[in-house]
Amino acid sequence: MLEILRRIVQEVSAAPDLQSALDVTVAHIRRHMSADICSVYLLDKASNHYILMSTEGIDASYVGVLRFASGEGLVGLVGEREKLLNLDDAANHPHYQAIVGQHDKTYNGFVGVPIIHHRHPMGVLVVRHKDSRRFNDQEEAFLVTIAAQLAGAIAHAEWGGDIDLLLTRQNVTDPSFDGLPGSPGVGVGTVMIAYPSADLDAVPQRKAKDIEKEICVFKKAVDKTKADLHAISEQLAGQVSTEDQALFHALSLMLEGNGIVGRTIEHIRTGCWASGGLKLTIEERVKFFSNVEDAYLRERASDIRDLGQRILMHIQSGDRQAPPYPKNTILVGKEISATMLADVPRDRLVALVSVQGSALSHVAILAKAMGVPAVVGIENLPIARLDWCEMIVDGYRGRIYVSPSPVIKQEYQRLVKEEEELYAGLEALRDLPAETTDGYRLPLFANTGLVADVMSSKNSGAEGVGLYRTEFPFMIRDRFPGEEEQRRIYKDVLDAFAPKKVVLRTLDIGGDKSLPYFPIEEDNPFLGWRGIRVTLDHPEIFLVQLRAMLKASAGLDNLHILFPMISCESELDEALILFNRAYEEVLSEGVDIKKPQLGVMIEVPSMLYIIDNIAPKVDFFSIGSNDLTQYLLAVDRNNTQVVALYDGLQPAVLRALIHIVVRAHAHEKTVSICGEIAGDPVAVIALLGMGVDCLSMSAASLLRVKWVLRSFSYQESQRVLAEILELTSANEIRTHLEALLVQKGLGGLVRAGKE
Ligand code: PEP
Numbered sequence: 001m002l003e004i005l006r007r008i009v010q011e012v013s014a015a016p017d018l019q020s021a022l023d024v025t026v027a028h029i030r031r032h033m034s035a036d037i038c039s040v041y042l043l044d045k046a047s048n049h050y051i052l053m054s055t056e057g058i059d060a061s062y063v064g065v066l067r068f069a070s071g072e073g074l075v076g077l078v079g080e081r082e083k084l085l086n087l088d089d090a091a092n093h094p095h096y097q098a099i100v101g102q103h104d105k106t107y108n109g110f111v112g113v114p115i116i117h118h119r120h121p122m123g124v125l126v127v128r129h130k131d132s133r134r135f136n137d138q139e140e141a142f143l144v145t146i147a148a149q150l151a152g153a154i155a156h157a158e159w160g161g162d163i164d165l166l167l168t169r170q171n172v173t174d175p176s177f178d179g180l181p182g183s184p185g186v187g188v189g190t191v192m193i194a195y196p197s198a199d200l201d202a203v204p205q206r207k208a209k210d211i212e213k214e215i216c217v218f219k220k221a222v223d224k225t226k227a228d229l230h231a232i233s234e235q236l237a238g239q240v241s242t243e244d245q246a247l248f249h250a251l252s253l254m255l256e257g258n259g260i261v262g263r264t265i266e267h268i269r270t271g272c273w274a275s276g277g278l279k280l281t282i283e284e285r286v287k288f289f290s291n292v293e294d295a296y297l298r299e300r301a302s303d304i305r306d307l308g309q310r311i312l313m314h315i316q317s318g319d320r321q322a323p324p325y326p327k328n329t330i331l332v333g334k335e336i337s338a339t340m341l342a343d344v345p346r347d348r349l350v351a352l353v354s355v356q357g358s359a360l361s362h363v364a365i366l367a368k369a370m371g372v373p374a375v376v377g378i379e380n381l382p383i384a385r386l387d388w389c390e391m392i393v394d395g396y397r398g399r400i401y402v403s404p405s406p407v408i409k410q411e412y413q414r415l416v417k418e419e420e421e422l423y424a425g426l427e428a429l430r431d432l433p434a435e436t437t438d439g440y441r442l443p444l445f446a447n448t449g450l451v452a453d454v455m456s457s458k459n460s461g462a463e464g465v466g467l468y469r470t471e472f473p474f475m476i477r478d479r480f481p482g483e484e485e486q487r488r489i490y491k492d493v494l495d496a497f498a499p500k501k502v503v504l505r506t507l508d509i510g511g512d513k514s515l516p517y518f519p520i521e522e523d524n525p526f527l528g529w530r531g532i533r534v535t536l537d538h539p540e541i542f543l544v545q546l547r548a549m550l551k552a553s554a555g556l557d558n559l560h561i562l563f564p565m566i567s568c569e570s571e572l573d574e575a576l577i578l579f580n581r582a583y584e585e586v587l588s589e590g591v592d593i594k595k596p597q598l599g600v601m602i603e604v605p606s607m608l609y610i611i612d613n614i615a616p617k618v619d620f621f622s623i624g625s626n627d628l629t630q631y632l633l634a635v636d637r638n639n640t641q642v643v644a645l646y647d648g649l650q651p652a653v654l655r656a657l658i659h660i661v662v663r664a665h666a667h668e669k670t671v672s673i674c675g676e677i678a679g680d681p682v683a684v685i686a687l688l689g690m691g692v693d694c695l696s697m698s699a700a701s702l703l704r705v706k707w708v709l710r711s712f713s714y715q716e717s718q719r720v721l722a723e724i725l726e727l728t729s730a731n732e733i734r735t736h737l738e739a740l741l742v743q744k745g746l747g748g749l750v751r752a753g754k755e
């Protein structure tokens with residue numbers, strides 16, 4: 001039995017798609033158990049029907065046609081009860097239904113096993129015999145094991161949209177694919193596939209006939225690519241921040257000096273033709289970036305690949321031609337790079353879908369900054385089949401609909417219109433104060449970094465920058481930026497907001513953020529060398545950064561410095577010693593700077609117990625709820641297996657936040673929240689009720705949060721906080737808070753549409 005199980009598992013994992021996996025499984029089971037029929041039914045969630053998807057023993061024409069509602073027939077009964085059913089006299093069971101087309105045959109032996117993944121029913125595996133024979137324990141155990149294996153394969157396929165494709169083939173529902181919400185909003189339009197203009201992967205390795213000529217071809221292609229990048233950067237001016245534009249500059253810089261260009265010429269000199277030399281170089285660099293387990297770094301790999309494709313395109317001498325983008329373009333691609341996005345005229349782009357990526361990836365952050373709805377992380381999406389299809393993108397739910405029925409389309413078009421009205425309404429809030437109906441002020445700040453748009457942060461009505469993640473500018477370079485380089489970066493943002501306050505956080509690498517030129521390899525990086533631990537161990541890096549921040553603030557006086565990942569008092573003491581050293585040095589160089597306010601992030605639970613000792617040494621606290629949640633709940637913030645447990649509204653997290661606010665206020669220190677929860681319209685009332693002093697969030701969330709704030713009184717928020725503290729789970733709390741938003745007419749903040 002073990003052998004046959006092993007074979008099935010192997011063949012299922014090697015199967016090219018779900019249909020083949022199911023077919024292989026039923027064939028093996030039927031043969032192994034000498035059964036008359038073996039079938040798999042999959043649950044179509046939209047109709048709550050179990051539909052025959054693969055069978056040995058029933059006529060193939062019934063695949064996709066034969067179906068049982070949940071609770072109907074023996075199959076539906078197994079699905080509904082989520083319990084194995086083993087009968088030797090099935091024909092006399094009250095739920096028995098003769099199999100369509102096989103009325104003449106009676107099947108008495110029946111075993112049905114539910115297929116369940118992470119508590120969710122996915123289908124039913126059925127084996128039948130004509131004889132009245134009961135399946136023994138071993139056979140039951142065999143089928144249960146296979147059903148558990150199939151559950152994983154089906155869940156994976158469902159996530160990738162395979163199931164919907166199977167079901168659509170049978171015209172059952174509007175095909176929809178679930179991914180991750182990348183940027184909120186809804187778009188209805190026509191798909192334009194974004195793909196690299198030249199395919200480096202397909203380049204064969206050929207010998208150069210004339211090495212000097214190949215070098216010349218390559219250099220010309222590099223020059224044309226630089227010109228392209230410059231043109232795109234110009235086109236983006238005014239749409240995105242200077243930092244975002246700097247990405248194109250950074251790509252251009254990669255084409256200077258001995259990096260990509262020098263290495264490719266080396267390859268050509270060994271006898272490669274230009275395309276082959278380029279391919280080798282790009283592969284080396286991409287491999288380097290992709291090997292690091294880091295969402296941001298993988299984005300760098302895609303930038304380099306994109307750059308390589310562009311050069312190749314010019315080598316192949318096809319001049320770049322913009323495709324005719326439809327009026328309502330939905331850009332869909334395996335990996336959408338910043339340059340592909342920039343190619344589409346902004347007034348034609350209504351949404352984007354990226355097969356790869358997460359809410360943290362470059363494309364999602366850029367989409368948010370540009371206000372474009374996005375769904376990311378839809379693996380296995382059959383993009384090649386989608387070109388010029390109609391599509392709906394629901395960035396709230398992380399769902400897309402392909403070739404939607406007129407009913408769905410009409411409904412979403414209505415929602416798009418409502419969204420437009422909603423946004424127009426929100427714009428009116430820009431210059432209004434962030435205060436409750438009873439006049440309680442809760443200042444709203446913006447989170448920025450490399451791609452988060454400084455300009456859109458300013459335009460969003462932010463009262464300053466509550467968190468500038470300095471690691472972003474470090475990530476797009478191929479070495480640590482020097483003091484002067486950093487000074488200029490920090491000065492840009494301090495200038496842009498002066499006299500409003502700007503909180504610059506010192507380098508916070510490690511965990512899921514490391515630098516390509518400074519790899520950190522650890523078994524458990526979130527519990528490893530992260531944040532302040534790295535910079536304290538590298539005072540030469542830390543001091544340069546602190547000096548650059550201080551110098552950038554000369555004459556502006558709006559700098560605040562924040563230390564990340566502090567977990568004990570001695571770390572803070574050491575950081576303060578280094579800060580004082582940097583400050584003294586800068587003063588002694590004749591730069592006149594007022595001492596900035598200094599704060600620590602509270603994102604490690606140990607801080608809750610030593611906050612009384614820490615408070616006298618700092619000016620302010622900022623709660624990093626993203627990390628605090630993951631450490632308090634022991635739930636990896638990037639692990640999709642446990643994503644359901646990761647929720648900042650868990651009662652334990654809420655109580656921790658309250659504790660921090662109370663203790664900080666006891667020492668007359670302010671508390672800000674700069675994790676994602678601060679920008680979650682649903683959580684705002686609770687945070688307000690706690691008495692936090694300010695919230696910092698992505699620019700795209702700011703007006704939504706302000707709307708919530710201006711719809712409730714401070715008193716109400718305190719009552720709501722007391723109510724939710726009586727509840728026992730994050731789900732209950734969320735439902736309660738969402739209902740309050742809907743009651744106030746703010747439902748448009750939690751789902752598509754206006755209400
Ligand atoms: C946090 O942990 O909440 C935070 C703001 O920092 P980051 O997301 O950069 O780790």
Ligand code: MG
Pocket residue numbers: 603624626627
């Ligand atoms: Mg953090």
